[in-house]
Amino acid sequence: MNEFDLIEKYFNWKSLNSDMLGVGDDCALISIQSQHQLATSVDTLIEGVHFPKNTSAHDVAHKALAVNLSDLAAMGATPLYFTLALTLPNINESWLKGFSSSLKTLSKKYNIQLVGGDTTKGALSITINVTGVLPKNQALLRSSAKVGDAIFVSNTIGDAALAWQQIQNNKTPSSALLKKFNTPEPQVALGQKLLGVANSCIDVSDGLEQDLSHILNQSSVGARINLTDIPLSDEVSNYIEQTNDWCLPLSGGDDYYVLCFTVPETHIEAVQSIGEELGISLTKIGVITKNKHLEIKGLNKTCTSYQHF
Amino acid sequence: MNEFDLIEKYFNWKSLNSDMLGVGDDCALISIQSQHQLATSVDTLIEGVHFPKNTSAHDVAHKALAVNLSDLAAMGATPLYFTLALTLPNINESWLKGFSSSLKTLSKKYNIQLVGGDTTKGALSITINVTGVLPKNQALLRSSAKVGDAIFVSNTIGDAALAWQQIQNNKTPSSALLKKFNTPEPQVALGQKLLGVANSCIDVSDGLEQDLSHILNQSSVGARINLTDIPLSDEVSNYIEQTNDWCLPLSGGDDYYVLCFTVPETHIEAVQSIGEELGISLTKIGVITKNKHLEIKGLNKTCTSYQHF
Numbered sequence: 001m002n003e004f005d006l007i008e009k010y011f012n013w014k015s016l017n018s019d020m021l022g023v024g025d026d027c028a029l030i031s032i033q034s035q036h037q038l039a040t041s042v043d044t045l046i047e048g049v050h051f052p053k054n055t056s057a058h059d060v061a062h063k064a065l066a067v068n069l070s071d072l073a074a075m076g077a078t079p080l081y082f083t084l085a086l087t088l089p090n091i092n093e094s095w096l097k098g099f100s101s102s103l104k105t106l107s108k109k110y111n112i113q114l115v116g117g118d119t120t121k122g123a124l125s126i127t128i129n130v131t132g133v134l135p136k137n138q139a140l141l142r143s144s145a146k147v148g149d150a151i152f153v154s155n156t157i158g159d160a161a162l163a164w165q166q167i168q169n170n171k172t173p174s175s176a177l178l179k180k181f182n183t184p185e186p187q188v189a190l191g192q193k194l195l196g197v198a199n200s201c202i203d204v205s206d207g208l209e210q211d212l213s214h215i216l217n218q219s220s221v222g223a224r225i226n227l228t229d230i231p232l233s234d235e236v237s238n239y240i241e242q243t244n245d246w247c248l249p250l251s252g253g254d255d256y257y258v259l260c261f262t263v264p265e266t267h268i269e270a271v272q273s274i275g276e277e278l279g280i281s282l283t284k285i286g287v288i289t290k291n292k293h294l295e296i297k298g299l300n301k302t303c304t305s306y307q308h309f
Numbered sequence: 310m311n312e313f314d315l316i317e318k319y320f321n322w323k324s325l326n327s328d329m330l331g332v333g334d335d336c337a338l339i340s341i342q343s344q345h346q347l348a349t350s351v352d353t354l355i356e357g358v359h360f361p362k363n364t365s366a367h368d369v370a371h372k373a374l375a376v377n378l379s380d381l382a383a384m385g386a387t388p389l390y391f392t393l394a395l396t397l398p399n400i401n402e403s404w405l406k407g408f409s410s411s412l413k414t415l416s417k418k419y420n421i422q423l424v425g426g427d428t429t430k431g432a433l434s435i436t437i438n439v440t441g442v443l444p445k446n447q448a449l450l451r452s453s454a455k456v457g458d459a460i461f462v463s464n465t466i467g468d469a470a471l472a473w474q475q476i477q478n479n480k481t482p483s484s485a486l487l488k489k490f491n492t493p494e495p496q497v498a499l500g501q502k503l504l505g506v507a508n509s510c511i512d513v514s515d516g517l518e519q520d521l522s523h524i525l526n527q528s529s530v531g532a533r534i535n536l537t538d539i540p541l542s543d544e545v546s547n548y549i550e551q552t553n554d555w556c557l558p559l560s561g562g563d564d565y566y567v568l569c570f571t572v573p574e575t576h577i578e579a580v581q582s583i584g585e586e587l588g589i590s591l592t593k594i595g596v597i598t599k600n601k602h603l604e605i606k607g608l609n610k611t612c613t614s615y616q617h618f
Binding site: 026027028029030031032033034037038039040041042043044046049050071072074075077081083084085087115116117118120121122123125127129131132134136139142201202203 | 335336338339340341342343346347348349350351352353355358359380381383384386390392393394396424425426427429430431432434436438439440441443445448451510511512
């Protein structure tokens, strides 16, 4: 099978949107409404670095798109289109079938269209570039947290990190943990609802401590959070009871089902309503402060966050 | 150096365009004018596959952006922004300095802004996703060649392929050939001038025969070209005189300084004016025909084009 057959067979899906020219020319063509702006982000997943070697094609495809959708969610953007740069060691049709099918399912769920890509030969690696749209000047930036804002996170923290730790220790994580690690659900609907409600937002990809610090640095503020307020699943809770290792949820990363956002006090009720409407738990974990420092009440050690190199 | 320092030091360049939010948030934000549409394309270069192992950081960066700009050129789009997914085996500051500086120089030349990216650890690989803008419904598609159109190519064909062949045979190509192979100049200005003049266009990345065939297939037409009309540099001309290997220019690929386009007879003079204005040689090599077949007059063998797998 050559590159063109591969694209035709696995990635030339029917257009979701008649206003786009997708796969098959030198570029894809996309129109957007006036008064909107584009939000774009790119993330690469490499086998053995971002997912274990025996991960299924289904889960690889899901995660590759989900981590990117999570970036759109963190801006409050509505997904529009994406490109796929896929590096494969060889043509394995069964693998490609699983990958393509899973990617298509997730892209349909979030109404985002594959418009172009490139396939190359090499160690397995997936680079996806997502683009979404937003009403102009409404994006949820990292740089606009205000002193006094309440800090919220969605769902629970640290599940993906615990799964990853167990895999590295040759244990088999529970299906609930594996789901958070392999097939996270990006918080796209939550991000959209937070437009006009939150002052700042980020997704938790490198660990809560490091990601919240990005908001603090870019907003020139500090924060005080309480360890005991951080929402944990029973499994992570048990893990901490046994180990007292708070660094796992604080700096574990890969929480692509978590947004961390800050809202003015006057919007806390709105946040509660959004949580109820979407059926997601949204938990206040602290407050934005004036002194440019992240104080974690209850933590008596320094955690080391994920480093890419 | 961690990922964030790396991005800050090498890739957080001053914005070319105040209407963009670039590196440093979950997504970049971009506004475009109404009545315009976006053209987007992605290409990956892998060390040892798309460029030799000893290629300089300067040339790697240039080529990675140039092959993508070439796709914008082939649509007639004006470059607007790009994202960079960079996979590195380690942090080599001298390499990064050369890479960053070359990328910045080329991006300034074509007025295209780096708005985001991702850095990961692995075998050296560069994925760039470029986006440009176009007046709506004016893009140079592959699917709109018409019977009777004259077929043109810019510059000369096969220089990059000859360089690559010499490198693989442990010969050192001339500096002129190496320049075509390592630091091609994408035909962005030519593509823009062809809007409203050409019926169809493609860049020559996989070899003239295969790329022209994409136009023919997508337009449901055929073509007749003359071998002796194909513009060749003296070096490629000498090579063919010695070897009679016409497959090198026909299926060599990597001609990112070449656009192949078709124009109605009535626009041939306009093409000549564009060539003079830009100082580029534009050569008629054949004509679009009704029967869905590519006839290459003078060729008495079948060439094999580059296959990605």
